[in-house]
Amino acid sequence: MRKQIVAGNWKMNNDYVASEQLVSKLLEQYTESETEVIIAPPFTSLFCSSNLLKSSRINVAAQNMHYAENGAYTGEISSGMLKSIGVDTVILGHSERRAYFNETDALLAKKVDAALKNNMRIIFCFGEELLDRKSGNEEVIVEGQIKNALFHLPASAWTNIVLAYEPVWAIGTGETASPEQAQHMHAFIRKTIENKYSSDLSADVSILYGGSVKPANAKEIFSKEDVDGGLIGGAALDVTQFTAIINAF
């Protein structure tokens, strides 16, 4: 059975002190439920966050990693380094990594393999740009992103994959895909996976929606059949908003 997940991507926000404060506040306001909660602080705050959350049910994810295990890759972090501080989930393929750091499907496939080799869980992000949607190409783009980075995987690997559909035009813009647009795309994604693997496998994959999810729209988006939760950017930096989104389930 697939899981309901709400994950907060802090991006390049919150230094060490601010992160400790935010996590402490989250612990105060959070009430345990069926929904899995994940936060993804910047690298410098991963260790303190995972320590503070050790005895809670909130999990910690990294926002990125390199595909190599170690070596001459100045400024990079490997999956083994993340695991050594208790972080076993990583976000890969975020549109900001694709756009500002030229992360291609081929590079992401290497990162996916490296993460899985080290038994990490991946929140794999993808989504079309505004022009793609305007020209009616959103399904072709999304299908390509999933195929190119994930379809070389054996079925067994999918227990460690969570998908996050994030239309680029809805990220940080205040513009959200309508619940119907989200459901339509999520159903398409599930069908794409079913066609490649099986209906049992695709029914078990959690597909999150991301793009300007706020307390005001979370409930309606999460009520859609194929939407299993959200990847939250801006609203994850405000504990009251983030907990309201979690409670929208």
Ligand code: PEP
């Ligand atoms: C994101 O960056 O993954 C995101 C969904 O951001 P926001 O919620 O701010 O649109």
